Amino acid sequence: MKKKFIVILMLVSFILTLGLTGCQKSEEPKNDDGKTEAKYPNKDITMIIAFSAGGSSDVQARIVEKYFKDEFGVNPIITYKTGAGGEVGFTELAKSNADGYTIGGLNVPHIVLQPLARETEFTIDSFAYIGQMVNDPQVIAVMKDSKYNTLQELIDDAKANPGQITLGNVGTFTGHHIASLKLMDLTGTEFTLIPYKGSADQIVALQGGHVNAIMGNLNDVMRDVEKYKILGITTEERHPLAPDWPTFKEQGIDMTSGITRLFAAPKDIDPEKLARLREGFKKIANNPEYLKDMEKIGQPAEWKDGEQVYEELKKETETAKKLLEKFGLLEKK
Amino acid sequence: MLADFLTGLQNALHPLNLLIMSLALAGGIAIGTLPGLTATMGVALLVPLTFGMDPASGLLMLGAMYCGAIYGGANSAILINTPGTPSAVCTTFDGYPLTKQGRADEALFTALVSSVIGGIIGTIFLMFAAQPLALVSLKFGSPEYFWLAIFGLTIISSLSEGNMVKGLLGGALGLLLATIGIDPVTGHTRFTFGFRPLIEGVTLIPAMIGFFSFAQVLSLVDEDQKYIAEYSPIPGVIGKVFSKLLKDCKNIILRSSLIGTFVGILPGAGGNVASFVAYNEAKRWSKNPDIYGTGAIEGVAASESSNNATVSSSLIPLLSLGIPGSPVAAVLLGGLLIHGMRPGAKLFIETGEVAYTFIIGLVVANLLMLFVGYLGMRIFAQVLNVPSHYITTIVIVLSFIGSYAIRNSLVDVVIMMVCGVLGYLGLKVGIQPGPIVLGLILGTIAEEGFTLSLLMSKAQGSLLSTFVTRPISAFLIFMCILSIVSPIYVRMKKSRKDKLEQNV
Numbered sequence: 077m078k079k080k081f082i083v084i085l086m087l088v089s090f091i092l093t094l095g096l097t098g099c100q101k102s103e104e105p106k107n108d109d110g111k112t113e114a115k116y117p118n119k120d121i122t123m124i125i126a127f128s129a130g131g132s133s134d135v136q137a138r139i140v141e142k143y144f145k146d147e148f149g150v151n152p153i154i155t156y157k158t159g160a161g162g163e164v165g166f167t168e169l170a171k172s173n174a175d176g177y178t179i180g181g182l183n184v185p186h187i188v189l190q191p192l193a194r195e196t197e198f199t200i201d202s203f204a205y206i207g208q209m210v211n212d213p214q215v216i217a218v219m220k221d222s223k224y225n226t227l228q229e230l231i232d233d234a235k236a237n238p239g240q241i242t243l244g245n246v247g248t249f250t251g252h253h254i255a256s257l258k259l260m261d262l263t264g265t266e267f268t269l270i271p272y273k274g275s276a277d278q279i280v281a282l283q284g285g286h287v288n289a290i291m292g293n294l295n296d297v298m299r300d301v302e303k304y305k306i307l308g309i310t311t312e313e314r315h316p317l318a319p320d321w322p323t324f325k326e327q328g329i330d331m332t333s334g335i336t337r338l339f340a341a342p343k344d345i346d347p348e349k350l351a352r353l354r355e356g357f358k359k360i361a362n363n364p365e366y367l368k369d370m371e372k373i374g375q376p377a378e379w380k381d382g383e384q385v386y387e388e389l390k391k392e393t394e395t396a397k398k399l400l401e402k403f404g405l406l407e408k409k
Numbered sequence: 410m411l412a413d414f415l416t417g418l419q420n421a422l423h424p425l426n427l428l429i430m431s432l433a434l435a436g437g438i439a440i441g442t443l444p445g446l447t448a449t450m451g452v453a454l455l456v457p458l459t460f461g462m463d464p465a466s467g468l469l470m471l472g473a474m475y476c477g478a479i480y481g482g483a484n485s486a487i488l489i490n491t492p493g494t495p496s497a498v499c500t501t502f503d504g505y506p507l508t509k510q511g512r513a514d515e516a517l518f519t520a521l522v523s524s525v526i527g528g529i530i531g532t533i534f535l536m537f538a539a540q541p542l543a544l545v546s547l548k549f550g551s552p553e554y555f556w557l558a559i560f561g562l563t564i565i566s567s568l569s570e571g572n573m574v575k576g577l578l579g580g581a582l583g584l585l586l587a588t589i590g591i592d593p594v595t596g597h598t599r600f601t602f603g604f605r606p607l608i609e610g611v612t613l614i615p616a617m618i619g620f621f622s623f624a625q626v627l628s629l630v631d632e633d634q635k636y637i638a639e640y641s642p643i644p645g646v647i648g649k650v651f652s653k654l655l656k657d658c659k660n661i662i663l664r665s666s667l668i669g670t671f672v673g674i675l676p677g678a679g680g681n682v683a684s685f686v687a688y689n690e691a692k693r694w695s696k697n698p699d700i701y702g703t704g705a706i707e708g709v710a711a712s713e714s715s716n717n718a719t720v721s722s723s724l725i726p727l728l729s730l731g732i733p734g735s736p737v738a739a740v741l742l743g744g745l746l747i748h749g750m751r752p753g754a755k756l757f758i759e760t761g762e763v764a765y766t767f768i769i770g771l772v773v774a775n776l777l778m779l780f781v782g783y784l785g786m787r788i789f790a791q792v793l794n795v796p797s798h799y800i801t802t803i804v805i806v807l808s809f810i811g812s813y814a815i816r817n818s819l820v821d822v823v824i825m826m827v828c829g830v831l832g833y834l835g836l837k838v839g840i841q842p843g844p845i846v847l848g849l850i851l852g853t854i855a856e857e858g859f860t861l862s863l864l865m866s867k868a869q870g871s872l873l874s875t876f877v878t879r880p881i882s883a884f885l886i887f888m889c890i891l892s893i894v895s896p897i898y899v900r901m902k903k904s905r906k907d908k909l910e911q912n913v
Contacts, residue, residue, distance in 0.1 A: 128736065129453030135743040138457065158816050159609035160591055193596050197605065242868045248596030268868035270551075270861055271594055276676055276732045276739070283730065284547035286865070299731035300753045373746040 116176060116349050123152040124172070124180030126165020132295060132375065133162075133181055136210055136337055139369045140360060147356045161247060162186045163196060170198035174342040176349035179206065182338045185251050188393050192400060193249040200389045203340040205382035206353045209361055210375050213311045213334040214255045215321065216243075217297050217304040218289045219282065227308040227327045230289060234265040243267040244278045244290035249405075252291045255310060255333040257399050259291070262329055293335060294318070298374045310334060317376055336378075338385055354382050413757075417765030420465050421773045429466055430774045433473035434781045440474075441481020442493045442789060444622045444804070445614060445811010448478035449736040456744045464748035465763050469770040471744055475737055476528055476774050479680055479720050480782060483520035483713050484789045488513060489637060489804060491622040495613060496680030496716035498846055499688040501621065502568075503701065503708030510704055511639040513790055514646045515653075519706050520713045521782045522654060523662055527714030528775040530666035531673065531721035535728070536768050542722070543729040546674040551865060552875050554677045555858030556885035558851040561682055563892035564689040565844045567698075572839060579840045582831075583848020586611045587856070594860045606820040615812035615821040616828045616849055620842035622808045623829025626801045628836055637800060640793035650706070658710045661691045665711040669718025674725045676734035677858075680716035681850050687715030693895070721771055727752050728764065 123141075127133040137154055144152045157165035162183055169180035182203065191199045216227060224230040234241045245252040248271045256269050270287055272278040275296045282290045283303065294315065297304055306321040310333040314323060324331050339357055341350060360366055361379035370377040380388075400406045420426065433455070440451040451474050459467030482497030487504030500520060507516035534542060549557075562580060569576020589600045590610025601607035629637065643649075654662065665687035672683035691711035692701045701708050724741070726734040731753035733739035745752055750760045757764050792800060812825035832842050866875035877883060 129449070129456070129740055129743075131739060131743075135746060138743070138747070141457075142460070155817060157818070159612075159818070164609060164816070164818070194598050194608075195605070240868050240870070242865060248594060253596075268864055270864050271596075272861070273593065273857060276726075276734070279730075279732050280547055280676055280726070281550060283732075284550055286550035299751060302754075369747075372749050373743075374751075 116352055117148055117150045119177065120151045120153050121148070121176075122172075122178045123154050124165050124169045124178065125154055125156050126158060126162035126169075126181065126183070127156075128158045129156055132212075133183065133337060135373050136370075136375055137181055139366065139373065140209070140339075140357075142369070143360045143363055143366050147360055161190070161250065163190050166190070167197045169340065170202035170342060172342050174204075174344035174346075176341065176345055176353070179339055179341045179353065182340050183251075184336045184338060184389065185254055185392060185396065186335075188389060188396050189249040189254060189400075192393075192397060192406065200386070200393060202343050204343050204345045204350050205385045205389075206339040206341065206350070207357050207361065207382050208336050208338045208380035208385050209357070209377065210337040210370075211334045211378035211380075212293045212295050212336070212376055213309055213315065213332075214252065214291055215294055215297055215309045216259075216289055216307045217282065217292055218307060219285070220303055220305055222288070222305060224289070224307060225305065227322070227324065227329065230307060231263050231265055234267055235263075238266040239268055241267050241289070242270050242287040244281050244287040244292070245269050245271045246275050246278050246292075247271050247273070251333070251335040252293075254396055254399065255331075256291045257403055258331050258333060259324075259329065261399060261402065262331055294376060295374050315376065317371075317374075336380075340382075350382070413761035413765045414769075416762050417767075417769045420762075420766040421469065421770040426466055426469050426770065427773070427777065429470050430473040430770065431777055431781055433470045434477040434774060434778050435785065437474040437477020438481035438484070438778075438782060438785045441478035441497075442484040442785075443811065444485055444491050444493050444618050444807055445814060447494055447614065447815070448475050449740060450814065451475075451478050452737050452744075453740045456740060456747075459744055460747065464750065465766040465770075467744065467748065468741075468763065468767045469774070471741055472767060472771050473774040473777070475741075476717065476720050476771065476778060477781070479717055480521070480524040480528075480713070480778060481785075482716075483524065483709075484517065484786065487516045487520060487709070488789060488792050489622075489800060490625045491804060492617065494680070495617055495846075495850070496684055496719070497712070498617065498621070498681060498843065499684040499712035500709055502688065502712075502843065503703070503705045506702070506704035507706070507709070508638045508640075508793070511641075512643075512704070513638065513640055513793060514643050515650050515706060516709050517786045517790060518647060518650045518783075519654065519658075519709045521779065521786060522650065523658075523665075523710040523714035524717040524782070525775050525779050526662050527666040527669055527717035528720055528778070529772055530663075530714075531670045531718035532768065532771045532775065534670045535721040535725055535771070539725045539729045542670075542674050542725050546676065546726050546734070547730075548881055549675050549677070550879075551858045551861035552879055553858075553881045553885065554675075554854055555862055555876075556882050556889065557675070557678065557682075558855035558858060560885050560889045560892065561685060561847065561851045562855070563889055564685050565847060566893065566896055567689055567692055568702075568843050568847070569841065575838070575840045576844045579835065579842070579844035580848040582840075583845040583850075584852040584855075585848075586616065586845075587849050587852025593853075593857050594864070606818075609816075609820075611824055611828075611849065612815060612821055613846075613849060614815050615825040617846055618808050618812050619825040619828025619830075620832035620835075620845055622804055622811075623825060624832030624836060624842060626804050626808070627829065627833040629797050629801050635796055636793065637797050638793055640790065642790070653706055654710065658707055660694075661707050661711050662714045664690060664694075665715040666718040669715030670722040672715075673719030673722030674734065676726055676732060677854055679723060679735050680719040682854075683719045684712040684716045685847060685850075687711045689892075693892075717775075721768075728756055729754065731756075 125137050157168040172178040190196050281287045308324045309321045440446040482494030483500045485491045485493040486497040486500035490505040492498045504516045565576050565580040668687040669683040672678050688711050692698045723735040726732040727738040733742045812821045866872045
């Protein structure tokens with residue numbers, strides 16, 4: 077009786093944990109390098125997500141998952157490798173086997189800024205880009221009862237009182253941080269930047285009156301949008317999800333910015349496989365059903381081809397480097 | 410609203426939903442009981458399953474899983490001194506001594522009943538006071554979090570009565586471990602000694618598994634006993650526990666549930682902080698605080714009622730403000746969005762029916778947990794009839810898998826082992842794991858609160874107005890002082906009394 081019980085206990089615990097961890101690696105029929113298989117893909121594709129389950133990046137990947145099987149005929153296996161603002165997952169993808177069966181989500185500007193901020197095991201050259209799925213632009217938001225009505229009023233006040241106006245950010249060396257630096261650089265103002273741990277904390281700080289304004293994401297302010305005044309959005313043109321918000325550009329501040337979500341494979345992937353992935357993801361990205369789902373979760377979909385993404389990343393690296401140098405943030409290690 | 414409420418009640422009691430909730434509870438309890446598999450993980454695993462379900466049933470399933478997992482942590486805490494979830498750390502303080510005394514049944518049943526009561530009290534607040542409580546949670550800025558963490562650290566003094574120096578040493582070690590990784594303000598790495606995988610720092614759960622489970626296994630091997638403890642089911646234990654809880658623990662459960670509800674609404678704190686605070690308060694107000702830590706039913710009741718109260722209250726910022734206040738809430742947010750629900754002020758207006766079904770479902774889930782948990786308890790208690798060399802093997806396997814599963818990272822496994830050995834050596838010299846883990850939990854909250862407050866005060870030009878004069882900060886400072894001074898005062902009074910008696 078006792079023995080039986082122990083065996084059952086061990087079995088149950090093994091099955092449970094295997095289900096959680098092990099089976100992400102499905103049995104992989106080994107095929108020789110170099111030889112192109114009959115048809116790609118012919119087994120499930122591992123998809124590395126660098127942020128925790130339930131976060132924006134994950135929810136987006138889950139929506140892609142819904143359409144992935146129809147497009148590629150195989151399942152994506154979402155694997156979380158989280159930590160250090162995505163760095164753990166990005167590194168994992170960069171070091172993965174480039175056999176076409178591991179792809180992953182990347183976030184910009186994270187992959188641009190992390191190699192600048194500290195020593196990392198990847199750079200933007202470590203990946204082959206499939207395409208961009210989401211462009212979540214930044215907004216400057218204040219509470220409805222704030223004394224600021226336009227971006228100009230906020231900037232004027234910051235000019236008159238350098239360092240006394242607080243601007244909530246998420247993290248340091250992040251999209252929000254770099255957008256705030258850009259703004260300060262272009263307008264010659266000095267805000268005190270408060271780097272919160274996550275967007276939830278940032279929103280609490282704004283709603284609780286602990287900061288004067290935030291540099292936030294469209295996705296985060298959309299949820300309770302009637303509580304805020306949006307002073308500006310960092311897009312080229314007014315955003316289709318929120319046509320009432322003035323852009324930075326029309327208010328005379330020439331900057332665009334945003335957090336974008338890409339999919340990529342390790343750099344050395346076979347070009348034919350990459351082409352297949354690019355084609356498939358593009359189809360998913362333009363599927364009306366997919367777009368409807370994306371709107372439901374409040375994430376602004378915007379497809380961009382892999383080549384274009386890479387070109388823009390190179391440019392972005394240059395500007396970010398200059399900006400960080402200017403603010404003396406690059407005296408690293 | 411009343412119509413929505415009634416439909417919600419009807420939906421929540423639908424037989425299919427009852428079945429789904431029972432299964433999710435059982436799964437949750439199992440996940441919670443196994444060290445390393447957390448509530449967040451369990452809920453995240455279920456989210457894709459809800460895609461094809463009716464939104465209400467899907468949400469009920471997620472809610473039940475969450476309740477079950479937070480409660481389940483108590484089982485392993487009590488039986489093998491290994492908290493299944495971080496929220497159950499305080500449950501080990503009295504739960505395991507009770508097991509050692511052959512009173513495992515009492516402890517397990519206390520944990521179950523207190524969890525259910527705590528969960529229901531938290532849900533009542535979620536139902537009727539979500540909006541005002543959400544506004545309170547907004548008042549907590551960085552300075553308040555800093556002081557809350559400092560208040561939490563004063564708990565070390567009561568955890569380590571009799572040997573303050575060792576307690577403080579443990580706490581300091583925890584704080585030190587919390588500083589490893591990326592500096593939250595400058596974004597640079599520190600204390601990793603060039604070892605890059607450490608950039609994420611010492612993650613709480615692997616460290617906790619190390620300090621409790623792995624260290625516990627090492628000492629079990631060391632003790633070389635055939636069984637962990639004597640165990641035979643005591644007939645009539647339920648009645649005994651019920652009357653004990655009604656007689657002596659009414660106030661403790663009520664107070665702890667309120668503490669849990671309050672701490673739960675704060676996005677920066679959670680079940681682990683709540684149970685520490687509740688445990689400490691239970692001890693502080695007790696007539697004989699000496700029994701805590703030696704196997705007091707009251708201690709188990711305080712810890713478990715408070716951590717289950719946070720389950721519902723941590724959903725308050727999510728449902729009424731759209732702000733996910735805990736990792737689980739963040740996962741739930743994803744689930745809600747996919748079903749086309751927008752958490753925030755309009756949730757109850759636009760999708761009131763589903764929202765009420767969910768909240769009422771949480772009450773129902775808690776009641777169901779009484780039965781599901783009772784069945785589970787009977788099974789889990791059998792662990793004590795298993796020779797300890799089997800137990801140690803299983804716990805070692807679970808420790809490895811659990812710490813790996815958190816982030817699918819081997820670094821975490823190494824962290825777990827190092828912490829385990831440290832914890833074992835600590836136990837040998839009398840440094841308990843409680844203060845270390847407390848330091849680790851609160852270190853990050855305190856540091857972030859402090860550095861961000863400094864930035865705020867720079868902008869305001871005044872340290873005083875940021876750190877001291879904000880009303881909640883002032884209150885927390887007062888609590889800190891009280892917490893430090895009161896044990897000293899009590900001891901002085903006691904020694905004076907002893908002296909008087911001696912003189913007589």
